[in-house]
Amino acid sequence: AASSPSDRPLEYIRFPKGRALDRSTRRGAALLMKIADRGGLQLAQARSLELIHQADDHFDRIVDGCARAQREICFEMYQIRRDVIGRRVLSALASAAARGVNVRLLVDPVGSSKLADWMGLLRNSGVDTRWYRPWRPWNHPLRRTHRKLLIIDGSLASIGGINVAGEFSENLNGDRAWRDVGLWVRGPVTSVLRHQFEAAWIGDGGGPPGPSLEVDRGADGLVAVAGGRDGRHGHGAAYIALADSARSELLLATPYFIPDPQFRAALRSAASRGVRVVVVIPRPCDISWFKHAGRRFYGGLLDAGVEICERRDRMVHAKVGVVDGAVAAVGSVNLNRRSFHGNAETLLLSSQRNIVSQIRHLIAHEAGSAAEPLTRTRWSHHPDRRRLAELVAAPVCLVF
8 A cells, every 4th residue: 555644745746857757748648548448538639728727817717708709608507606706707698698699508506596586687688598407306406517617609618616606716715715727728629518518408418419529649639528428427437547547646636525435446446556646625615514424434545545635724626636647637526426427517638748737736735734634543533523423424425
């Protein structure tokens, strides 16, 4: 098993240098294709990828993209708050619709439950609005759209974990703002994302088959997209493929860590092969049930050599990972059963060196001085542990 965090300080999470980095870069595309084949992901080309680290910059890009849109805006969002951020983004959508742009807005009735009266105002402004799987006796109540997906004119798309909500804004909250990233992409891959939007718009994966893209596996800009034709399947297989493919290092950050048995087994297996497995989780959590339910699994994972770090001072909402310093994953997928097997989600994998480096830096930063590395002994007697809460929250693991 891998050494414990006390033996290997978090500063160990560093970038390979010189030839090691060159080798990592060269094998990135091959590793990406291997993971895609194992996980059943769709390969596509991206002409450009840009990672946005500050939510306020991300919101600025959304508003600017809406202002520049000429034909179409497709916006699928789990949560839009009734706050200054939500008002600003929805105003940008309404302004685009007033110019004659075809604007479609798909929101989740759970995440955006307080938006009902604003939906009517948007319709009056020309925005075509829908609820994703609205409350009906025949609709599964836990199959939500958890996406944060924007597609502009079929050529520019944004994914990630940032909701349209004030808690992500550093302008509003300073160093208490939730940490997350947005990924902006251009190129043929946007047609894959747009098709997943169409499937969600029609309802529960309906609609025509997804696009069959010609992919040059030797060209630059190769990416892999999980989710299948409807964007609601295969995310668990993708993450298991990530873990199974790791040979030296698997770094993960997630806000709601409730791994199902298959993913726990994949993490333990990776650690047993000598892979350094690090999972970064926030200690402050807006859903306490999830926090305590996930903590039930800490002991077994720590025993297997998996390193768990809890950031103590702020909410880490990013859902990202890096394998062997060569392939990065970013999207809306939490490491739990509902994201893996039920929700509509976005998950994109890239071997582009710049993206891999940035996401690896992000995880290393979140696992830095503000985080506490846990050991089995320390966790058994940890002052923040609530064993009764873990027991009471146990049923959450069966659903989420």
